[in-house]
Amino acid sequence: MSAIYGVLGSCYQLRYPESHAQTDLDEAMTAFQEAIKHPDNVELEISNHIFLALLFNQRYHSIGNASDQSASLENLRLAVEIYSQHVSSLKPGKVFSSGINTLIGQYNRTGHIQELEQSIQLFQQLVQLLDGYPEALPDLLVTLASAFQILHSHSFHPGTIEEAIEYMERAISIGETSGQATAQAYHRYGVCLRARYQHNGNQRDLQAAAEALHRAVSLAVPGDPDLPAYLTDEGTVVSDRYNKSSDINDLEAAISSYQKAVDMLALSASDSVLCWNNLATGLLERYKQLGSLADLEQAILLMQRVLASDEADPKDQAGANSNLGVALADRFESAGNMADLEHGLQAHRRAVAICNPASPDYAMYLNNLGSILRVRHRLNRELKDLEEAILIQYKSVELTSPGSPTYLTHLNNLANALLERHQIYNEESDLEESIRIYRKVVELSSGSNHLLAISNTNLGNALFRRYQLNQDPIALEEVEKSYRLAQSLTDEGSLIMDRLLGNIGNVLHEYYQISGDQKYLSEYRQVMTDASCKGMLTDPVNILPMIKQWARYETARQAWEVAGKAYAYSLQTINQLFRTQLLRKHKETWLSEAQGIPARAAFARAKMGDCNEAVLILENERTHLQSEALLQHGADLETLRATRPDLVDRYSSISARLSSYQSTELDKVNTTLDLLAMQSANRELEALIEEIRHIDGYTNFLQRFTxxxxxxxxxxxxxxxxxxxxxxxxxxxxxxxxxxxxxxxxxxxxxxxxxxxxxxxxxxxxxxxxxxxxxxxxxxxxxxxxxxxxxxxxxxxxxxxxxxxxxxxxxxxxxxxxxxxxxxxxxxxxxxxxxxxxxxxxxxxxxxxxxxxxSYAPNAQSLQRAQGTARRVAPTALLAVDNPDGSLRSSENEVQVAAAGFEQARVLAGVEATRQAVIEALPGYPVLHFSTHGHANWEDPLRGGLLLAGGEFTLADLLGLHLQNARMAVLSACQTGVQDVTLPDEAISLAGGCLQAGIAGVVASLWTVDDVSTAMLMARFYDLWKKDGLQPAEALLGAQIWLRDTTNGEKKRYFKTALPEFTNQRLPSSAADAFFKSVVLKDDNQRAFVHPYYWAAFTLTGV
The missing domain is CATH 3.30.420 (Nucleotidyltransferase; domain 5)
Structure with missing residues (x-):
């Protein structure tokens, strides 16, 4: 009967994971309880108690009833007690192993450590009972060691791993003596030794772990389901050995083990997430050494796979997030995509948040977070990032044992943060502390060529900074010694080699400055050429500052040909960084690095006698954002529509998607979905442009301006x-x-x-x-x-x-x-x-x-488009926005004058002039007039704009419009022509935004203007443009000279002729009356508006 009830209980137990029906769990427990009441033999009785222990524990974690937890432990105790009465006739390793291991696994998943500790006490009783039966001990000893290892993975107390190793060594000793050594035992032993190595950094433990895991792999039979785990852990230990030895063969062996494990596992296997994570780690390290982007991209895909898996537990998720953060930071440095940097930072924050602070990995995750914060600080110059990084790096060092393999890395990164802070505040204490730490790292890292190369490079950087302060030639020699040693330890293909060459170049340049010896100058130029040629492709983020410095040096000594070459490298690097960005704010980050470079490059070219190339630089290496907008929305495809409307429609659709993406805020972008969609849209547009260029007559379609x-x-x-x-x-x-x-x-x-x-x-x-x-x-x-x-x-x-x-x-x-x-x-x-x-x-x-x-223009390309629009679009109708907030006394008169020159005119006045109403009306009118308040936002140019009823019409709004049939916009408001001061070469302003949106000509102001004089100026402008037929540029010029030069008396006479009693009306009578009254009391012989303040603010951009 016991066996029948046991089978029935097993059936219910097997159905429960799929059904999740509480009745199935209850029925299983009832069946096993009945089996215990009708024992057939001792072995089945013990097994039934173990199964009941498992089921009670499962129900406890399902509904939380404390009595179930007690019942689980009581059944386990009874199993041990029954066994103790029959110890001479049973083999407990076989009887207990499956149930106990399942129970341990459940404790591992739930994290209820108290239950695990109580279970361990029972297992230890069994071991004592079996002391006289060595042949029965190995399986139980391995199980007990597993329990201690799991306990260690939760508590991270060194004592628990010592217990685990002690039991494993007993199990292996018995197994070897009796010829029963198993792959599982050696695997568990190797894992425990590696855990102890993580605490103490003892190389003997690492070597012993490698030997044990290799033995496990060797003993595993074909088809062993545990073989992927053996391979994964073997790869991890060999990877640890690589971190100490820098032997690339160790790294390749680790990757090979990881790859074999991944190949053996199905995508849904529960162990696969660990294999993916470890393989990604190995690929990342190989990328750092050999620079293969394929390794980097595969690593990122593996990490994303882990994070999308339902099988990933918190430890897996923390590791995957940290690895993903490292990979995205690496990809950022290779391509400069700011989205990678931001999402990498988010991944590191998630890793720290998920990880148990008692875990040895926690310090490593903190260290990685601090490192990426420093990278962002170097770009955004926000001190809060650097200060947070320093606090985090101190914490990571504090939490890391001096014997840990990662201790020196954490120290190194702390010194990096302190050196960066010194470069801001010039605190000598930060510099000297960084040098002290670097020297310590160099002294202790003799076993790792990779770490020794990095630490010597960093020590050289700090010593070079000290040299810059004291100008001691002896100190410079020590700098060179550090850099040269690092160079000797670095592979030619390493990603840090180009940076290292740049550092050596700095030393050579200083030697030249001191001695005047031309050989140093020649060596410096050769080193910088080598570093620039490769570095701008593989490490553009870090090599760009070095190339810019090189260009400055050559300019200072008026070596124009070499300066021209250095500036060319700078521009190529910046263009590459710009093209990789997906969001506008990230494009602007890299464009800030370009400010002034096109002018200096053109200056050098002119000094070389090549003015044509200088002009091409000024045309094509500035105003990138506007040129990109013209590429997306300003393409002239109307003639192509007749023969290939499908291409034109695709072009419009992709361009609209890109505009939507590029204005997206980063916190609304999903790493794995939206960024991939953005990248896909960019690639689609590039492919479509190339397709169009193969059509007759479109060979030069959207090429750089010639x-x-x-x-x-x-x-x-x-x-x-x-x-x-x-x-x-x-x-x-x-x-x-x-x-x-x-x-x-x-x-x-x-x-x-x-x-x-x-x-x-x-x-x-x-x-x-x-x-x-x-x-x-x-x-x-x-x-x-x-x-x-x-x-x-x-x-x-x-x-x-x-x-x-x-x-x-x-x-x-x-x-x-x-x-x-x-x-x-x-x-x-x-x-x-x-x-x-x-x-x-x-x-x-x-x-x-x-x-x-x-007149003015951002560049020839936008001007050419404006010329085309001006030829095509007639200024026949006007949309005017009149004084939305009611504060401009002369606005109504100004708008009346503007509207009088058009047969069709619509005025949105006061509260009618809402943002939505204006946006909806704009596309229907070729001439737009805004009489309102405006402002430039120098901190965030896209938020500058025009005041409307209940809100603002911003530059960001304007850039989202595509006004293909707009001839002229008159922005009769303050600061509408003021451009961004942080990116002056981009000419970002409301006026420039109008051109970018498709308007052919824009009248705008450079400062806050006077209400009355502006209204008069606009009245005269429309008079000359619409009634006298002058071109807008000549009409604005004429209006400015008229406002400036005419006396008050002459203005009275001009406005008087427009009053109703005169027949030759040029202005609406109410406007003329208001303007007349504004000057009637002024001295006729004076010029009230002679100062440039009144008339010089207004410019015409475009045509």
Whole structure:
């Protein structure tokens, strides 16, 4: 009867995992209880008690009844007690092993350590009972060692692993004596020895573990289900040995073991997650040594597979997250994709959050988190990242035993963090502490070539910093010694070799500076060429600062040809980093590294006599974001639609997807889904562009802008690329045939920055005075006077620094129109209002716009598109936004004047001018007029914009629109032409955004403008454009000169003619009446708006 009940109980027990029905579990327990009541033999009775122990334990964890936990342990105790009465006739290893191992496994999954400890006590009783029966002990000893190992995996107490090793050594000793040695025993022994090695770092334990695990693999029979676990753990120990020896053969052997294990397991196998994790670790290390991107990508896929698996327990998840974070950080350094860096940081934070703080792995996960925080700090310059990293690195060192294999790595990274903090605050204590730690790591890492190479490199970096402070040549020799030793220990294919060459280059350059010996200069240039050629492809993140420094050195000694080469490497590296980014904010991060480089590269090219290449650099290596937008949305595909509408539709669809992705915030991006979708869209667009280029007539479709295209764009008016560098300025004047260089030696970067700092500060003081309720009228008047004086100062300086020379040159050539393409910080200034004294002029000054009708453009490519739109779209209808918040007194009159020039006009006034209403209406009108408040956001340019009813219309909103039929936008608001100061070469502003969105021409302002004078200026602009038929650039120029030069009396007469009693009405009567009244009380002979503040803020960008 016992056997029948036992079979019935087993059936219910087997059905329960699928059904999850509590009745199945209860029925199984009832059946085994009945079997115990009707014992057939002692062996079955013991087995039934063990099964009941398992079932009670299972029900306890299902419903939480404490009595079930007690019953589980009581049945296990009874099994031991019954056995003790029949010890001479039974083999407990066979009787107990399956049930006990299952119970142990359940304890391992649930983490209820108290139950496991009580079970261990019972197992130890069994071992004592069997002391006289050695042939029966091995299986039980292995089981007991397993229990202690599991206990160690939860408590991490060294004593538990010592107990496990003691039992394993007894089991193996007995097994070898009796000829019963098993693969399972050697496997468990090897795992326990490795756990002890992780605590003490003793090489004898590591070697013994490797031998035991190799024996386990050798003893395993074909088809053994445990063989993948043996292979995985053997690979782990060989990998540990590699970490000490740096022998690539050990690494290859570890990867081979991991790969065999993975190949043996089904994707759903519970052990597969550990195999995937370990294989990924090995591939990552091989990538670091040999640089194979295939290894890196396979490792990332394996980690993502682990994290998606239902079989991954918290330990697996923590390990996979940490490995994924390391892999993504490695991929970031190889390609510079900021999304990888951010998601790598998130993965490391998850690893730390999941891991048990008592685990030896916890310190390692902390160390990895600290390392990636330092990487992000080097890019975003946010001190909170570095300070968090330092705290974390200290904690990781504190939690790591000095004998641990990872201790020196953690020390090394702590020193790295301290050295970085020293470079910010110049605290000598941080520098000296980092040197002390590096020396300690070098002293103790003699067994590992890899760690020794890294620690010597880092020691060299710290010593070089000390040399920079004290200029001691003896110290420089020690720097070189450290770098050279690191070089001798580093494989040629290693990813750190190019960085190391750059460091050696720094030493060679210092030797040249000290001695003047040309051999050092030649060696330096060769080393930097070698480092740049390979490093910009394999390690662009770290090699870029070294290449930029090289370019600066060569520029300082006016070695223009070598400087040109170094700048070319810099630009290639930045382009590569830019192209790999998926999100706009990440693109901007790398573009910040490019600021000023195109100007300096063009300057070097010009000094070499190659002005054509200089112009191509200025055209194609700036304004990347705008060029990318033109690539996605500005392509002229209308002629292709007639023959291949499918390609045109695909192009539009992919472009829309990319726009949506690139404006996404990072925290809304899912690593495995959205990033893959973004990458896929990028690849689709690239493939489609290539497909279009194979169609007749589209060979040059969306290629980089050529010199021929630039000359073509300059046909209506020459283009003037303006450059400022530390060495001086240049103007590249491009007409339809040639490029002419005009040196502007006085326009240096330092002079510009000094003038601009004063200009911006006085503007800020003035705006603060106007908006502060506690500022009295006298203080406001003083602030206004200071701001006006500063505006006079900087515009006068602009004339003397080079704009005057430019005007004279253009006038001498008979040129009256020109398009300014200012680079860098020049884009913040009203270049058209540069002036010199002229007693014969009505104002006593001659301004640049008196000589040349200047307009502006970000680059020739956007201007060419604007020219095409202007030819295609007629300015027939107007959409106007009028004073959404009701604060502009002259807005209604201004809008009336604007609307009067159009047969069709729609005005959204006051509360009607909501963001949604404006966005919906914009595509239907070729001319747009905004009379409202505007502002530039210098911290986040995309959030700058125009005030509407109940919200703002931001630059980010504008960039999301594609206005293919918009001829002109007039942004009669404050600061709508001000560009981003952090990325000046990108010309990011509302005006530039309008061009990027498809509008052909934009009138915008560079500062906060006067309400009345602006309304008058706009009235005159529309008068000249729509009624006199002038082009927008000439109309704006005419309006500015009119506002500036006409006396108050002349303005009265002009507006008087528009009043109802006069027949020749040019303006709406109500507007004319308001404008007339604003000047009627002023002195007729004075010019109320003569100062540049009133008229110079407005520019025309585009055509």
């Amino acid at each position: 010199l021929a295209q630039i000359h073509e764009t300059a046909g209506p008016a020459p283009l003037v690329y303006l450059v400022v560098t530390p060495e001086g300025g240049m103007a590249f004047i491009v007409d339809s045939i040639r490029v002419t260089l005009l040196p502007l030696d006085q326009m240096t970067e330092s002079a510009l920055r000094g003038k601009l700092a004063d200009f911006v500060q006085e503007q800020i003081n003035w705006l603060s005075a106007l908006t502060n309720k506690n500022t009295d009228q006298h203080q406001k008047a003083e602030a206004t006077s200071a701001w006006f004086s500063q505006l006079d100062e900087i515009t006068g300086w602009l004339w003397n620094a080079g704009i005057g020379l430019l005007c004279e040159h253009l006038n001498a050539a008979g040129i009256t129109r020109g398009v300014l393409i200012p680079t860098g910080l020049l884009g913040l200034l009203p270049l058209h209002s540069a002036w010199c004294e002229d007693p014969d002029a009505p104002t006593g000054r001659h301004y640049a716009l008196d000589s040349i009708a200047f």
